[in-house]
Amino acid sequence: MEWANTGGVKTRFVSIDEARSIAGGVGVVIDVVRAFTTTAWAFHLGAERIVLTDDLAEALKLKAQLPGSLALKDGEPAQGFQRAHLRDPRRP
Numbered sequence: 001m002e003w004a005n006t007g008g009v010k011t012r013f014v015s016i017d018e019a020r021s022i023a024g025g026v027g028v029v030i031d032v033v034r035a036f037t038t039t040a041w042a043f044h045l046g047a048e049r050i051v052l053t054d055d056l057a058e059a060l061k062l063k064a065q066l067p068g069s070l071a072l073k074d075g076e077p078a079q080g081f082q083r084a085h086l087r088d089p090r091r092p
Contacts, residue, residue, distance in 0.1 A: 038072065056081075 014022070039050060051066075053059045056073065060080045063071040073081045 042072075 042050060051062055053062065056078065059071045059073070063069050063080070071081045
């Protein structure tokens, strides 16, 4: 795959296998599939809306202000957050 030059930034979309062979520069991985399936799954379970934030403290503040809401995060477990990879985060 060829490099694209977008405003001085060279970008290239590659597979995971291809990414292993790239040396130098910065790699950014966006886990779109997991985010999308989590969103679809939340709506399937009855979520009325999803509020995104880039700050964990802000997420917990919103959770406290919205009765019955859940706070989900990816990665290591953290106090106050439900584990997003569970089938149903409403259960412990």
